[in-house]
Amino acid sequence: MKNENQKSSMENLYGIRDKRNHYHPYKKVGYPPVFIWPVKPLSALAWIVSIPGYFMPWNLFYMATGLIAWYLFSPQLEDYTYITFNLLIIVYARNSILVMIYYGLFHLRLFLKKTQGITFKFNPRWPDMKSKIFLFGNQTYDNIFLTFISGVSIWTLFEVFILSLAANGYLNLVSPTVQPIYFGAMIFLIHLWRDFHFYVIHRLIHWLPLYKIAHYVHHKNTNPGPWSGLAMHPVEHLMYFSCALLFILLPFHPAFVVLTLVHAGLSPAPGHAGFERLVASKGKVGFDLDSYAHYLHHKYFECNYADGILPLDRWFGTFNDGSKTSHKKMQERFRKKRFIKRPETKNTYSKPFIK
Numbered sequence: 001m002k003n004e005n006q007k008s009s010m011e012n013l014y015g016i017r018d019k020r021n022h023y024h025p026y027k028k029v030g031y032p033p034v035f036i037w038p039v040k041p042l043s044a045l046a047w048i049v050s051i052p053g054y055f056m057p058w059n060l061f062y063m064a065t066g067l068i069a070w071y072l073f074s075p076q077l078e079d080y081t082y083i084t085f086n087l088l089i090i091v092y093a094r095n096s097i098l099v100m101i102y103y104g105l106f107h108l109r110l111f112l113k114k115t116q117g118i119t120f121k122f123n124p125r126w127p128d129m130k131s132k133i134f135l136f137g138n139q140t141y142d143n144i145f146l147t148f149i150s151g152v153s154i155w156t157l158f159e160v161f162i163l164s165l166a167a168n169g170y171l172n173l174v175s176p177t178v179q180p181i182y183f184g185a186m187i188f189l190i191h192l193w194r195d196f197h198f199y200v201i202h203r204l205i206h207w208l209p210l211y212k213i214a215h216y217v218h219h220k221n222t223n224p225g226p227w228s229g230l231a232m233h234p235v236e237h238l239m240y241f242s243c244a245l246l247f248i249l250l251p252f253h254p255a256f257v258v259l260t261l262v263h264a265g266l267s268p269a270p271g272h273a274g275f276e277r278l279v280a281s282k283g284k285v286g287f288d289l290d291s292y293a294h295y296l297h298h299k300y301f302e303c304n305y306a307d308g309i310l311p312l313d314r315w316f317g318t319f320n321d322g323s324k325t326s327h328k329k330m331q332e333r334f335r336k337k338r339f340i341k342r343p344e345t346k347n348t349y350s351k352p353f354i355k
């Protein structure tokens with residue numbers, strides 16, 4: 001009990017619960033001081049190296065995991081010359097293990113052991129164990145099934161396809177020793193490319209016909225958990241992992257492909273955790289999960305299509321920073337739209353979804 005009180009008083013320092021017991025952080029969704037006018041070069045540089053910042057903690061982790069996955073846990077490039085069943089199984093197994101560990105740890109800590117209860121959890125409810133809208137009538141089983149059967153398979157196919165083109169000499173390869181600056185710059189920029197690509201495909205998949213075919217599957221998760229991150233329709237997985245196709249156009253190193261796909265494959269876990277922050281083991285506040293912007297997207301559908309550094313939603317008028325002012329603006333946009341989609345009614349379109 002003492003522990004519970006400690007945790008909720010910790011939460012009170014960072015946010016507030018409304019009448020329905022939903023948690024709202026005081027900290028608004030924001031963007032780093034990079035894509036702003038007038039430019040602030042010193043603040044931008046400081047942000048690149050600060051914690052949290054461009055690299056730390058999340059981006060550095062995905063970069064390191066991607067590089068380790070290529071250099072230590074991948075077949076040699078020559079082995080991609082012929083696409084064999086063995087090759088597909090090896091790459092699929094490696095990707096599955098990464099997903100199992102990463103998503104599994106978030107789920108174990110936050111949803112199975114419930115180590116911090118609902119402290120910092122946006123929605124006080126736990127995922128639906130009995131709901132007709134999910135496969136097997138269970139949100140977590142549905143999410144895990146879609147992640148491994150469709151998500152990791154399509155991720156694997158993209159990797160094997162692009163690297164097999166490279167192994168057969170159809171694409172231009174670079175070497176970290178011959179072109180070190182290009183190699184370093186590309187590793188540095190992959191995160192930004194992913195942000196941009198995600199925004200574009202996300203806007204596209206909210207186009208009504210595509211939403212009805214595919215994206216409604218992901219949006220069933222109005223109260224997401226880590227496994228909701230990759231719970232998508234196969235059509236959406238195809239679009240989502242197509243970020244790796246950039247390297248068909250540019251000279252690349254195989255590590256770029258693996259890193260880009262690892263970034264796409266793993267980063268949705270914290271972004272869908274449903275918690276603002278982790279509570280560290282000694283009752284101290286741990287990492288900010290950077291999940292509020294995308295949580296608001298799952299809650300309201302038509303805001304925060306981007307999820308990262310590029311202020312694309314601000315530029316295109318769909319930004320919701322979680323404040324009352326932002327909320328009012330969003331409701332105004334909704335009023336202007338006659339109809340808006342709701343996840344549980346994939347084929348019907350009801351009146352604007354306004355809280």
Ligand SMILES: [Zn+2]
Nearest residue numbers: 218229272294
């Ligand atoms: Zn999502």
Ligand SMILES: [Zn+2]
Nearest residue numbers: 202206215297
């Ligand atoms: Zn969406």
